Amino acid sequence: MDAWALLLAATLNAGTLVALAALGLLINERAGVVNLGAEGMMLMAAIAGFAATAYSGSDVVGLLAGMGAGALMALALGWLVVMLNTNQYATGLALSLFGAGCSAFVGQGYTQVTLGPRPSYAVPGLSELPWIGPALFRQHPLVYLTVALAAALTWWLTRSRAGLVLRAVGESPEAAHALGYPVRRIRLLAVVAGGALCGLAGAYCSVVYTPLWVEGMIAGKGWIALALTSFATWRPARVLLGAYLFGGVTMLQFHLQGQGVQVASQFLSMLPYLATILVLVLISRNESFIRANMPASLGKPFHPGS
Amino acid sequence: MFKLEARARPSRWISLASPLLALLITTLIGMVLFASLGKDPVQGLRMFFWEPLRNAYAWGELGLKATPMILIALGLAVAFRANVWNIGAEGQFVVGALAAGWVAMQAGPETGRWIVVPILVAGTVGGLAWAGVTAWLRDRFHANEILVSLMLVYVAELLLQYLVYGPWKDPAGYNFPQTITFLPATHVPRLFPGTRLHIGVWIALAAVVGVWWLLFRSMAGFAWQVGGLAPAAARYAGFSSRRALWGALALSGGLAGLAGALEVAGPLGQLTPYVPMGYGFAAIIVAFVGRLHPVGIVLSGLLMSMFYIGGELAQSRLGLPKAITGVFQGLLLFSLLACDTLVHYRVRRVRHGHRPAAEPASPPAAAPIHSGQEVR
Numbered sequence: 001m002d003a004w005a006l007l008l009a010a011t012l013n014a015g016t017l018v019a020l021a022a023l024g025l026l027i028n029e030r031a032g033v034v035n036l037g038a039e040g041m042m043l044m045a046a047i048a049g050f051a052a053t054a055y056s057g058s059d060v061v062g063l064l065a066g067m068g069a070g071a072l073m074a075l076a077l078g079w080l081v082v083m084l085n086t087n088q089y090a091t092g093l094a095l096s097l098f099g100a101g102c103s104a105f106v107g108q109g110y111t112q113v114t115l116g117p118r119p120s121y122a123v124p125g126l127s128e129l130p131w132i133g134p135a136l137f138r139q140h141p142l143v144y145l146t147v148a149l150a151a152a153l154t155w156w157l158t159r160s161r162a163g164l165v166l167r168a169v170g171e172s173p174e175a176a177h178a179l180g181y182p183v184r185r186i187r188l189l190a191v192v193a194g195g196a197l198c199g200l201a202g203a204y205c206s207v208v209y210t211p212l213w214v215e216g217m218i219a220g221k222g223w224i225a226l227a228l229t230s231f232a233t234w235r236p237a238r239v240l241l242g243a244y245l246f247g248g249v250t251m252l253q254f255h256l257q258g259q260g261v262q263v264a265s266q267f268l269s270m271l272p273y274l275a276t277i278l279v280l281v282l283i284s285r286n287e288s289f290i291r292a293n294m295p296a297s298l299g300k301p302f303h304p305g306s
Numbered sequence: 307m308f309k310l311e312a313r314a315r316p317s318r319w320i321s322l323a324s325p326l327l328a329l330l331i332t333t334l335i336g337m338v339l340f341a342s343l344g345k346d347p348v349q350g351l352r353m354f355f356w357e358p359l360r361n362a363y364a365w366g367e368l369g370l371k372a373t374p375m376i377l378i379a380l381g382l383a384v385a386f387r388a389n390v391w392n393i394g395a396e397g398q399f400v401v402g403a404l405a406a407g408w409v410a411m412q413a414g415p416e417t418g419r420w421i422v423v424p425i426l427v428a429g430t431v432g433g434l435a436w437a438g439v440t441a442w443l444r445d446r447f448h449a450n451e452i453l454v455s456l457m458l459v460y461v462a463e464l465l466l467q468y469l470v471y472g473p474w475k476d477p478a479g480y481n482f483p484q485t486i487t488f489l490p491a492t493h494v495p496r497l498f499p500g501t502r503l504h505i506g507v508w509i510a511l512a513a514v515v516g517v518w519w520l521l522f523r524s525m526a527g528f529a530w531q532v533g534g535l536a537p538a539a540a541r542y543a544g545f546s547s548r549r550a551l552w553g554a555l556a557l558s559g560g561l562a563g564l565a566g567a568l569e570v571a572g573p574l575g576q577l578t579p580y581v582p583m584g585y586g587f588a589a590i591i592v593a594f595v596g597r598l599h600p601v602g603i604v605l606s607g608l609l610m611s612m613f614y615i616g617g618e619l620a621q622s623r624l625g626l627p628k629a630i631t632g633v634f635q636g637l638l639l640f641s642l643l644a645c646d647t648l649v650h651y652r653v654r655r656v657r658h659g660h661r662p663a664a665e666p667a668s669p670p671a672a673a674p675i676h677s678g679q680e681v682r
Contacts, residue, residue, distance in 0.1 A: 036452065040636075076640070084310070084647040089391055089452070090594060094639040097587055101632015108627040215629075220460050227453045266468035273457040277443065284448040303312075 015247030024197025031190035036092025039222030040099020042202030049203025070199015078191035354616030366501025381558030394455025396586025402563025405432025433563015
């Protein structure tokens with residue numbers, strides 16, 4: 001089988017993981033809430049999903065458990081940030097630190113556990129195509145669902161009334177409030193929905209992508225997803241593109257390590273992080289461009305009655 | 307039903323009581339956690355709050371672990387007050403340790419004790435330079451400092467791994483990923499016989515005074531904090547936001563690097579992949595729990611050190627995973643943020659069907675930890 005086809009397949013797989021989280025964070029940020037807790041939510045979801053799959057033997061149960069864990073963590077953040085107006089940065093950091101510690105604690109007994117034989121997936125017919133089949137059509141269903149999700153989210157944000165309200169809450173909570181929309185409830189819902197998606201990404205990592213549990217296994221992907229939302233100027237389609245780009249860099253690095261390139265593996269492992277910094281620099285260079293695209297009330301608390 | 311009502315001015319009293327209340331909540335949750343794991347909660351509390359204070363040696367260990375966190379948190383407090391979100395102190399700590407370790411490896415049998423000074427200077431410069439990358443990318447390209455500084459943590463840790471698995475590996479070390487054990491001349495001087503406390507304690511206390519002076523007595527510190535609280539006012543006053551950015555990152559990076567140097571030339575004595583101990587992240591909590599105030603940071607640094615030691619004891623004596631430290635750290639910061647709501651708001655009981663009089667206009671100007679800062 002062609003190595004490049006496999007590389008492409010792995011890229012889509014890795015990209016999906018970050019894309020799911022970044023789409024969740026995009027929903028948060030479109031509603032005006034920055035969630036620096038993504039890394040912690042993903043870690044908690046990773047162990048919750050892994051444990052659930054280990055017990056039930058079902059991937060779907062694991063992924064749902066991950067979504068639940070992510071949503072629950074996000075609810076804690078949302079309650080503090082939206083209802084009590086705590087600082088979004090500090091609260092998100094607290095969530096990340098708590099998630100890192102708590103997942104390591106809970107996951108202590110799972111480091112030696114392996115999940116049963118992994119099911120393989122194939123789109124009937126298409127997966128038999130030469131080259132294209134193994135490259136594109138032998139993926140976990142979530143890979144395709146993520147593409148659909150990005151498309152649906154684009155439509156929802158730009159074409160639906162509810163999406164418009166969500167954006168209004170993120171751009172000008174005062175105006176949305178004056179129109180009678182429950183700004184804080186909408187923000188809280190957005191945070192929880194975003195958390196569920198981050199949770200799905202975390203569980204995907206431990207149940208499908210890796211699949212095992214290692215302490216700190218998210219390894220910065222939550223933070224990279226945060227970087228992706230601004231790279232994508234808060235647009236779902238560009239999030240997808242950025243995520244696949246990131247997946248490509250990650251996989252290329254593994255590929256190069258496998259090829260025995262004369263560079264220490266640690267330098268290759270740095271690539272995803274350095275690429276993220278590079279992307280941040282490139283996108284942020286033009287400050288007014290970012291400002292024009294960023295939800296106007298991003299990171300600012302809203303207190304009704306003010 | 308309860309309702310939050312903005313206070314006319316933030317309550318100073320509650321601002322000081324809030325960390326204690328948060329500690330109480332964390333302790334209670336901790337006791338429930340111990341009980342649910344089938345361990346005696348009182349026994350668990352002993353590990354965290356009594357054993358670390360039991361004798362002189364225990365006090366020494368407490369101070370030893372508190373020193374790096376206090377140093378790092380002091381710098382972070384200045385940065386956070388200036389609204390510069392350096393969360394990559396862990397990476398600056400590692401690079402400081404690398405730079406200090408490199409100097410320590412140059413020492414020969416005839417090298418004198420003076421080598422300690424260049425070791426500490428190298429660590430400081432290393433951490434400063436690593437934070438400088440963040441400052442430069444933020445200043446020149448407006449790249450978000452939160453994400454950049456955090457990405458650089460991973461880069462720094464990989465750099466450390468490369469060096470200890472590769473060019474810096476001890477040739478006589480049975481292929482373990484570690485450097486040579488540094489010669490005795492490179493060790494920072496210890497303070498008391500029988501403890502591992504070293505002069506880092508005095509350096510940290512000097513830094514407490516220095517940061518206090520910077521924040522509350524110097525023009526630069528004042529200007530940086532105005533920039534953090536009210537960027538528009540700072541611009542109007544002609545305070546440079548670029549200088550605040552560079553200053554805050556240089557100071558927090560330098561102190562984190564110094565902490566790293568003190569660790570490798572102190573208790574560690576060599577470089578291994580286990581140099582990053584999470585002090586850089588724990589220091590974020592230390593800074594907030596200490597109210598971003600130098601004196602508060604000393605107290606919260608000691609508290610966080612108790613968490614670390616308690617976690618190790620819980621592992622060795624109660625058979626609980628050491629990661630319980632991280633759970634408590636996160637819980638503490640969480641409950642602190644929740645309790646801090648009471649600094650700016652009071653809880654008012656609202657009777658059903660009765661609407662309270664017009665709410666006070668907007669929440670008052672808030673302390674940095676609790677305000678809504680502008681993103682980027």
